[in-house]
Amino acid sequence: MSLDHENDGALNEKLIEQVLSRYPDKAAKRRKKHLSVAKSGDEAGKEGEILSECDVKSNIKSIPGVMTIRGCAYAGSKGVVWGPVKDMVHISHGPVGCGQYSWSQRRNYYVGTTGIDTFVTLQFTSDFQEKDIVFGGDKKLEKIIDEIEELFPLNNGISIQSECPIGLIGDDIEAVSRKKADEHDKTIVPVRCEGFRGVSQSLGHHIANDAIRDWVLDKTEVDFDAGPFDVNIIGDYNIGGDAWASRILLEEVGLRVVGNWSGDATLAEVERAPKAKLNLIHCYRSMNYICRHMEEKYGIPWMEYNFFGPSQIEASLRKIAKHFGPTIEDKTEAVIAKYRPLVDAVIDKYWPRLKGKTVMLYVGGLRPRHVITAYEDLGMEIVGTGYEFAHNDDYQRTGHYVKEGTLIYDDVTGYELEKFIEGIRPDLVGSGIKEKYPVQKMGIPFRQMHSWDYSGPYHGYDGFAIFARDMDLAINSPVWDLYDAPWKKKAGPPMAMAAE
């Protein structure tokens, strides 16, 4: 379905040169490794073909003072992995800010009675004061756990999400957790996700995965009748309901989703995971660690899939079905056929409105590559993409998606992104809340691609229709034509005034 196009590699090389020339030498040298233009890949044509090579350095410390867009390990653990587990209380352990700024911002949808048996959109904090820093916070943490048990007795567990000071003042949250877990007969999980650890959210994901391994799996008897088609969805945080729009498809093809990690999840779903027959991983970056662990320890294979856009959905469904054999494969073909009219209708409606429109992306875990084909399904072209916190294996995988000449930027700085957008002037930018308003000021349509800009779901066939609608309403809004006052001469002023 995708258009045959090639990006202007020469222009992109020049843009990279231009932005680097602005940095102090030391910083330019370091940033150079993170920017590149996708080169042509090996022989094309087969399934799993590599379209290009995205050769940048990644998962390295950000340079001070350049306005990195990245977050921290706490954001990766509390904000991404643990926060969505709905029947547990997640304590933001430390000063008030981290929990406050991340409160209810990720749109991990769930069903439950909030504050009674479900706690996702509550902000539990130990609100550290100076005396807690000086004398340590362990006693306070004990008391907090007791108070949670008294006031929120239907919680099924507690996690302790460490903020920066915890690791610096030498608190022993593991000891507190063990003691209180015994006392209350509850799962209590200490997570060492202090914000200064690692270089981005990414280490927080890893630490959070390890905490599941060390403090949850095999800790309780799981009474469950396993079935032949049991799968876990791993790395779907149910943003705007993504996991639900995925689950409905997997169930339709005959699979039984016994756990969803971690959007709309209960602790029971996490505990049960080792009983499944296959782990289906959507966000590879944030949860590959636990899949590898489950493979090693319980022999559960894992498989990456992509539920953005019909091309990837079909390919993924078939790949998953193949694992289970003819029964599931037959149903899968029926499901693909069932949704075909919807897909055709969506594409018929939006293709003429979106065909040939260019897109630049800058997002987190999997989306800088995973959503590419969904855009292409609508006739759009990706001209640049990059990740906040990818590792080398992510960029390798990106080669399967992007075309030669695509601009690639790792841990992009505010300055670079602005200059790249200004230079390329795409028809749409997909990134985060911090990028949204600067881009829109330039007169360029924008969609938040972390939170789905308060829309969604974007996963699955149902989500694809919403995705198409949202990209159309962003690009084809009449507001972009109102930017120029009619009495002003068309002089082509600069689009940005950051650094000039």
Next chain:
Amino acid sequence: MPQSAEKVLDHAPLFREPEYRQMLAEKRLNFECPHPDQIVTDQGEYTKSWEYREKNLAREALVVNPAKACQPLGAVFAAAGFERTMSFVHGSQGCVAYYRSHLSRHFKEPSSAVSSSMTEDAAVFGGLKNMVDGLANTYTLYDPKMIAVSTTCMAEVIGDDLHGFIENARNEGSVPPDFDVPFAHTPAFVGSHVDGYDVMVKGILEHFWKGQERKETRGTINIIPGFDGFCVGNNRELKRLLDLMEVSYTFLQDASDQFDTPSDGMYRMYDGGTMIKDVKASLNAEATLSLQHYNTRKTLEYCKEVGQATASFHYPLGVKATDEFLMKVSEISGKDIPGAIGMERGRLVDAMADSQAWLHGKKYAIYGDPDFVYAVARFVMETGGEPTHCLATNGTSAWEAEMKELLQSSPFGKDAQVWAGKDLWAMRSLLFTEPVDLLIGNSYGKYLERDTGTPLIRLMFPIFDRHHHHRFPLMGYQGGLRVLTAILDKIFDKLDRETSEPGVTDYSFDLTR
């Protein structure tokens, strides 16, 4: 299949469709291992009881849904109110991503700030190198006129010496020798965002005023607005009033343009803010007035030290508070309050008289920053309303005492209760046990509205789920009109909803109210 290309259903309607409802019900039944419904219902009811309230208010360690943020957010907001100033927050980088997101979500505007991106090695060896490299990069890339340095709790816990580090960086050529790099220590484990605002503004004033000789210019006034999510509307409204009075004034910290840049094809990383030359000259002002006392305690102390007269207000909103502010300005400046402003005052009073029957005796729960809560409680009493619960998570004992004094000054405040240091989970218990007619706060209050059914009026930062309210003033007589209208709309909308059932309650569905 519920989805179609003709009528695309997003999350709100999509998951109400039978296919999804059934799927979610089965998920719950088969895989979630939930508590039995009756237990959940019972616990839900129990949380509405006085017994639960007693336990809830007796909490000593746990904080749930606080209505406050941490110091560096206030510092970043403060710095945004000065000419071409880039905030540089020394410490972990995730914090800066949070402040920027938080401010952008409220203002629907860009919010720029950089981090020194300290990681584990910096935790061990200190962040000097991060400061030296960071300042050089910020200076080169973002071409600021000033870099305002504040700190995250990480840098504070390890005890980095900002002053020394900045001098070091200057010596190493990160910024030119005479480049302005004011700073403030803003540990997140002390105070709240209002204190971060205070110390950052003080840091900037000290940077420019220290060692300078003060030559007082009679009649000139500095105005410090404080941390204010409505700065866009408020600052412009106050300037209009001061211009009408022909007063010579300087706003010390003014983010009204920074957080309200136009869409015309150009992204302005910096816009507006107090000019650096004006900050320098403001040393000579006769007086400095703070619009929010609890946002400026240290700064005003410093202004007093340098010899200025000072006075502080509690977010001048409503009739008497605006009267007092204007009279103080008039007293210092020697300028009369012109007839035009008198007319505005009269129009607000007129509106209040027109609507008084609908407002009299209405009970309110008000939460937010200390000065805001004071202001709204006072205005509510002017309309004949009764502020039943006044809560500030970042309220001090001094605030509590001042609130009680205010409330005792009016018969409408005699039943009021003041809750300093309490959070919104405490407010939930208060609303269940001693219900009110209206809740005034910010977007976080929507959870209280959902749980307790108390209609919420959003008048304070942060407002994430409604757009553009902050573009209109709350302060001054014009602001009073806006607050009045917001309250009345809420009352009338509720009444209409309750009286709209055809043939059952719609006898009271009056056309004229």
